[in-house]
Amino acid sequence: MTVIETKLKGCFIIEPTIFKDKRGYFFESFNEQKFNEALNLNSRFIQDNESFSTKGVLRGLHYQTGNSAQAKLVRVVKGKVLDIAVDIRKESPTFGQYISIELTEENKKQIFVPRGFAHGFVVLSDTAILSYKCDNFYNKESEEGIIYNDTTLNIDWKLPPESLIISEKDIDLPSFEEAIL
Numbered sequence: 001m002t003v004i005e006t007k008l009k010g011c012f013i014i015e016p017t018i019f020k021d022k023r024g025y026f027f028e029s030f031n032e033q034k035f036n037e038a039l040n041l042n043s044r045f046i047q048d049n050e051s052f053s054t055k056g057v058l059r060g061l062h063y064q065t066g067n068s069a070q071a072k073l074v075r076v077v078k079g080k081v082l083d084i085a086v087d088i089r090k091e092s093p094t095f096g097q098y099i100s101i102e103l104t105e106e107n108k109k110q111i112f113v114p115r116g117f118a119h120g121f122v123v124l125s126d127t128a129i130l131s132y133k134c135d136n137f138y139n140k141e142s143e144e145g146i147i148y149n150d151t152t153l154n155i156d157w158k159l160p161p162e163s164l165i166i167s168e169k170d171i172d173l174p175s176f177e178e179a180i181l
């Protein structure tokens, strides 16, 4: 497995080692020991989530606050998504910056989004299944978000705005300034 730290400290891209043979492929999608060693972490994932979405579906930007903050290890099982992680750690030198990465069923890349980040994605393929691990439980009361098209963050979602499918909850999210500053 290859691990690359992004320009946002603590946010990593993971490329698993894929074993291919005449039957197909095999890879370890998660190995706690190797993961924690490679990322120099002591994380413990306690909730797994899966979502199915169609092309143009945009989910985000989401985070949980306080004791409910979550780190996430995200991968795509089917299709292709553009995944976005935004550094919302006020004390961070990269506060307000984001990274985007295509996660696909072919490249099998994973992104580790640490606590203190907002996360979102948009589906670029006809359909996509996203699977992710969280190191803290879902807590509705601590759910927060930032509007996807915030002008300060200025995220390039790669799809025309009119093609996006967004939940009512996400359409009403506040700006970066309102949410964080």
Ligand SMILES: Cc1cn([C@H]2C[C@H](O)[C@@H](COP(=O)(O)OP(=O)(O)O[C@H]3O[C@@H](C)C(=O)[C@@H](O)[C@H]3O)O2)c(=O)[nH]c1=O
Residues within 6 Å of the ligand: 049, 051, 059, 060, 061, 062, 063, 072, 119, 120, 121, 137, 138, 167, 169
């Ligand atoms: C996230 C979550 C949702 N739910 C419920 C609440 C709601 O009725 C339904 C759908 O929830 P949402 O609309 O919030 O789902 P979704 O918009 O897919 O939320 C997810 O978005 C991505 C970008 C993330 O980073 C995740 O952490 C999570 O916030 O599922 C749970 O029961 N457990 C969970 O962990």
